[in-house]
Structure formats: C-alpha cells, structure tokens
Amino acid sequence: MKNLQITIWNITFDNPIFNASWPACTSLEELETLWESSSSAIMMKSCSLESRDGNPEPRYRDVPLWSINSMWLPNLWYKKYIEFSHILKQKYNKPIIASVVWFTPEDFRIITKAFQETSSVDMIEVNLSCPNVVWKPQIAYDFETADKIISMVESLWDKPLWIKLPPYFDPSHTDSMSEVIKKHPQVKFITCINSVWNTLIIDPEKEEPLIKPKWWFWWLWWDYIKPVALANVRAFYKNLWDKVTIIWVGGISTWIDVFEFLLAWASLVQIWTVFVKEWIDSFSRIKKEFIDYTEQKQKKSYDEIIWKLKEL
Numbered sequence: 283m284k285n286l287q288i289t290i291w292n293i294t295f296d297n298p299i300f301n302a303s304w305p306a307c308t309s310l311e312e313l314e315t316l317w318e319s320s321s322s323a324i325m326m327k328s329c330s331l332e333s334r335d336g337n338p339e340p341r342y343r344d345v346p347l348w349s350i351n352s353m354w355l356p357n358l359w360y361k362k363y364i365e366f367s368h369i370l371k372q373k374y375n376k377p378i379i380a381s382v383v384w385f386t387p388e389d390f391r392i393i394t395k396a397f398q399e400t401s402s403v404d405m406i407e408v409n410l411s412c413p414n415v416v417w418k419p420q421i422a423y424d425f426e427t428a429d430k431i432i433s434m435v436e437s438l439w440d441k442p443l444w445i446k447l448p449p450y451f452d453p454s455h456t457d458s459m460s461e462v463i464k465k466h467p468q469v470k471f472i473t474c475i476n477s478v479w480n481t482l483i484i485d486p487e488k489e490e491p492l493i494k495p496k497w498w499f500w501w502l503w504w505d506y507i508k509p510v511a512l513a514n515v516r517a518f519y520k521n522l523w524d525k526v527t528i529i530w531v532g533g534i535s536t537w538i539d540v541f542e543f544l545l546a547w548a549s550l551v552q553i554w555t556v557f558v559k560e561w562i563d564s565f566s567r568i569k570k571e572f573i574d575y576t577e578q579k580q581k582k583s584y585d586e587i588i589w590k591l592k593e594l
C-alpha cells in the first residue's frame with residue numbers, strides 16, 4: 283500500500299501519522315520542523331488564555347517503557363498560536379490543528395471565538411482531558427460540564443469539532459461520554475487517550491520521587507498505556523462508529539502499533555514519546571515500516587485494514 287493519503291471531513295492527511303500536542307510543538311521553529319518531517323499534520327501545543335511557564339524542573343523523564351511528566355501546560359499564549367497559524371498556512375500545505383485548553387469556561391469562550399474569527403487553523407482539538415483545576419475532576423470526567431462546554435464551543439466554531447478525551451477505566455463512563463457526544467452533531471473527531479493521570483514513581487536509591495511533583499501525582503504515557511488506549515478506542519467505536527472519526531494516541535513506537543490501531547477502529551494516529559526519543563525520523567521510520575508491512579500483507583487500501591479486526 284504505497285498511497286497512505288486519507289481524507290476525513292474534507293481534510294486530507296498525507297498519511298495517518300502526525301504529532302500529538304506536547305512541548306516540542308510550542309515555538310514557531312518547532313512547528314516548522316514538523317513541516318520538514320513526515321508528520322501528516324501540524325498539531326500545535328495546547329494553548330491557554332495567558333502564557334504559562336509550567337512547573338519547575340525536573341518535570342519530565344522517559345525510560346524504555348514509559349514517560350512521565352508534571353509539565354503543567356507551559357505554552358505561549360493563544361494569540362501567539364493564532365499568529366503562527368497564518369505564517370504556517372502561508373508557507374506550508376499540511377493541515378494545521380490548534381489545541382485549546384482553559385482554566386475557566388470563560389477562557390475557553392474567548393480562545394475559541396478568537397480562533398474562529400482570526401486564525402488560519404483547519405481545526406481545533408478541544409482538550410477536555412487536562413486536570414485544569416487541581417483537585418477538581420477533568421472536564422471529561424464531569425459529564426454535565428463536558429456537555430455544557432461542548433455546546434458553548436459548538437455555538438462559536440463553525441467547522442467539525444475535535445475533542446481529546448482522557449482514559450476511562452469503567453465501561454459505564456465510556457457509555458456516558460458517548461451519550462454526551464451523541465447530543466452534539468458537530469463533534470466529528472475524538473482523540474483517545476490523553477494521559478493516565480494520578481501516577482507516582484519513586485527512585486529507591488535516592489529515596490525520592492523521580493521528578494519534581496507539584497501535587498505529587500503525574501501523567502504517565504507510552505507503552506504502559508497502550509492497552510488502555512486500545513480498549514477506549516474499541517469502546518467508543520462500539521458506541522459511535524457511524525458518528526465520529528477516532529484518532530488514537532498513546533503508546534505508538536512502531537508500524538505494528540499503527541496497524542493494530544487501524545484494525546481496531548482508529549483512522550488516524552498521533553505520536554509523542556517516540557518522537558522525543560527519535561526526533562523527526564520517527565515519522566518517516568514508522569511510515570516506511572507501515573508501507574513495507576502492508577505491501578508484504580498485500581493490503582491495497584485502508585478499506586482492507588481499518589475496522590477489520592476479526593472477532594474471536
């Protein structure tokens with residue numbers, strides 16, 4: 283399968299793999315580096331109403347099977363990303379996606395309105411899965427608030443809506459979130475999953491936590507979270523297969539991860555930790571491996587892969 287191009291809701295992706303929102307898509311220079319890579323889109327760092335420095339260092343560590351952080355959303359403020367969107371749109375022809383986060387619903391109203399009225403982005407990913415207010419549930423764990431926020435965004439944004447969800451650990455919760463999404467016809471993309479939040483790792487030698495905690499509980503990523511991501515993709519596919527496109531993020535390092543997730547109901551995938559480890563070569567490596575494997579399996583199109591997981 284040499285042609286990996288995929289068009290969803292009128293947006294064309296050169297291949298199914300692009301970057302997740304994370305620190306190295308914060309500056310214009312970093313975003314331009316993504317253009318030079320095989321990433322099929324340029325996803326920007328989650329932006330807030332005001333610029334943020336985030337937590338003090340050390341706030342990130344990765345080892346072979348996981349990465350952990352307590353970054354606390356460092357970003358330039360949202361107006362910078364609106365400015366970048368014009369520069370990127372003029373120079374490059376990849377889809378540009380903004381990631382939006384907020385600390386009060388009012389922040390979010392202002393940011394969405396500004397992106398709608400003054401930006402050149404193709405899409406916004408609404409990050410409902412960051413612990414915005416410490417010791418309060420993430421928005422996506424509070425179904426009533428999530429419903430209200432999505433309604434507000436729908437009233438301000440005239441393109442398909444994209445929301446990023448946290449992992450759910452109880453099937454009743456994926457069902458409740460699915461019911462919320464069904465009420466909002468504009469929601470056409472969901473990203474599963476953001477971090478597994480509320481984790482702690484100790485360095486036994488030093489008898490101290492591995493990174494600097496602010497509230498002691500951090501976000502965990504990569505291989506450790508892949509089975510959780512798969513199950514969440516599966517649950518949302520079961521409930522929403524005729525309504526949304528599912529983007530999988532969490533634990534991708536090789537073509538086999540991409541293949542599994544396309545089989546298991548995702549249509550696009552985002553990568554992060556592997557990008558940090560290999561930099562932009564990660565996109566071209568995974569893409570090449572995926573092409574080689576589909577050729578070897580004589581798969582001619584996505585129709586022969588996506589959603590084709592067999593039942594036992």
Ligand SMILES: Cc1cc2nc3c(=O)[nH]c(=O)nc-3n(C[C@H](O)[C@H](O)[C@H](O)COP(=O)(O)O)c2cc1C
Pocket residue numbers: 302303304305327328342349350351353355381409446475476477503504505531532533534552553554555556
């Ligand atoms: C240091 C770090 C910062 C991140 N910042 C954001 C962010 O600002 N917005 C967001 O939606 N996700 C953020 N994420 C989550 C990633 O987008 C992604 O969901 C996660 O890393 C899972 O992918 P992976 O297993 O390939 O790393 C961040 C992840 C890490 C490790």
